[in-house]
Amino acid sequence: MPLRPRWTGVLALTAIVWLITLGCGAAQAATNAEFSTTTNAIGSAFVAAHNAGQDGGNVSELVATLNVALNLLQRAQAENATNPAQAAADLQNATSMAAGVTAASASAAQAGNAARQVTVETSIGGASAIVIAAVLIYLLGDRIFRRLWIFVYRNFVVRPSG
Amino acid sequence: MDRETAATALALVALVAVFVALEPIIPTNQAGFSELGILGPNMIIGGYPTSITQGGVVKLYCYVGNHEGAVAYYQVLVKLGNGATQVSNTTSANAPEIRSYSFVLADNRSSTFPVTLTMNATGTNLRLIFELWAYNVSTSEFSYAGLWDQLIINVTGGP
Numbered sequence: 001m002p003l004r005p006r007w008t009g010v011l012a013l014t015a016i017v018w019l020i021t022l023g024c025g026a027a028q029a030a031t032n033a034e035f036s037t038t039t040n041a042i043g044s045a046f047v048a049a050h051n052a053g054q055d056g057g058n059v060s061e062l063v064a065t066l067n068v069a070l071n072l073l074q075r076a077q078a079e080n081a082t083n084p085a086q087a088a089a090d091l092q093n094a095t096s097m098a099a100g101v102t103a104a105s106a107s108a109a110q111a112g113n114a115a116r117q118v119t120v121e122t123s124i125g126g127a128s129a130i131v132i133a134a135v136l137i138y139l140l141g142d143r144i145f146r147r148l149w150i151f152v153y154r155n156f157v158v159r160p161s162g
Numbered sequence: 163m164d165r166e167t168a169a170t171a172l173a174l175v176a177l178v179a180v181f182v183a184l185e186p187i188i189p190t191n192q193a194g195f196s197e198l199g200i201l202g203p204n205m206i207i208g209g210y211p212t213s214i215t216q217g218g219v220v221k222l223y224c225y226v227g228n229h230e231g232a233v234a235y236y237q238v239l240v241k242l243g244n245g246a247t248q249v250s251n252t253t254s255a256n257a258p259e260i261r262s263y264s265f266v267l268a269d270n271r272s273s274t275f276p277v278t279l280t281m282n283a284t285g286t287n288l289r290l291i292f293e294l295w296a297y298n299v300s301t302s303e304f305s306y307a308g309l310w311d312q313l314i315i316n317v318t319g320g321p
Binding site: 138 | 168169173176179180183185187233264266268297299
C-alpha cells in the first residue's frame with residue numbers, strides 16, 4: 001500500500017532529525033578527559049599484567065591485548081580531528097580492553113602462583129629424595145650390592161681351575 | 163675403588179643432582195636492561211638519510227628490546243633538537259616532541275617498528291633524538307630509561 005503524503009512527510013522529518021542528532025554527536029571530538037581515562041586504564045592494566053608476570057603468570061595474551069588497546073588509543077589521537085565519532089568508539093574499545101586485561105590479570109597471577117608452588121614443591125621434593133638416596137647408598141650400598149651379586153650368580157658353580 | 167673414594171664420588175654426584183633439582187627455584191640476581199636502536203629505511207644499520215627537503219618524509223625503523231626480567235611498557239619519544247640540545251644517559255632532551263610510539267613488550271622480546279616523520283622545520287645539523295621511556299609501576303608514570311639515539315639531518319627549503 002503506498003504511503004500517504006502526510007506519513008511520508010513525518011517519516012522524512014524523523015529521518016532529518018535523526019541525521020542531525022547523529023551529526024551533532026559525531027561532530028563532538030573526544031575530550032582530553034576521555035583520552036586521560038583510556039590512558040589511565042591502560043596504565044592500570046599494565047601494572048596488573050606486570051604483577052601477574054612477576055607472580056609467574058603467562059602474560060603473552062595480556063600483552064597482545066594491551067598493544068591492541070594502545071594502537072586504538074594512538075589511532076584515536078590521530079583521527080580525533082577528522083573522524084571524532086570513530087575516535088570516541090576507539091577510545092571506548094581501548095578502555096574496555098584495558099579493563100579486560102586488568103580482570104584477566106588476577107586469574108593469570110593465580111595460575112602463576114599455583115604453577116610456581118608446584119615447581120617449588122617438585123624441586124625441594126627432588127632434592128630431598130636425592131639426599132635420602134645418597135645417604136641410603138652410603139649406609140646400605142655395600143650390603144645391597146653383595147646381596148644382588150649373590151642373587152644374580154646364585155646358580156653359578158665354582159670349579160677348581162686345576 | 164676404596165670406600166673413601168666411593169663415598170666422595172657419591173657425595174659429589176649427590177651435590178650436583180641437588181643443585182640441578184633446586185635450580186628452578188634459586189633466585190637469579192641479574193640486572194635487567196633494555197635496548198634501543200635506530201635502523202635505516204632498509205631495516206639495517208646504515209643508509210640513514212642525511213638531507214631532506216622541507217615537508218619531506220623520513221622513513222626509519224626503531225628497534226626496542228626488553229631484557230628487564232619482566233613485561234615492560236615502553237614509550238619511544240622522537241624529539242627535534244639542534245647542536246645546543248643537551249641529552250645524556252641521565253637527562254632527557256629538552257626539545258619539542260614530534261612523535262611518540264607506545265607499546266608493551268614481554269620479557270626477552272623485541273620489537274622493530276616503522277617510524278615515519280614529516281620534517282616541517284628547516285635547518286642544518288638538526289638532530290632527530292630518539293629517547294626510550296619506560297612505565298614505572300611504583301609511580302604509575304613514564305620515566306626516562308637513559309637510552310637515546312640520534313640522527314643528524316639537514317632540512318632544506320622546498321623547491
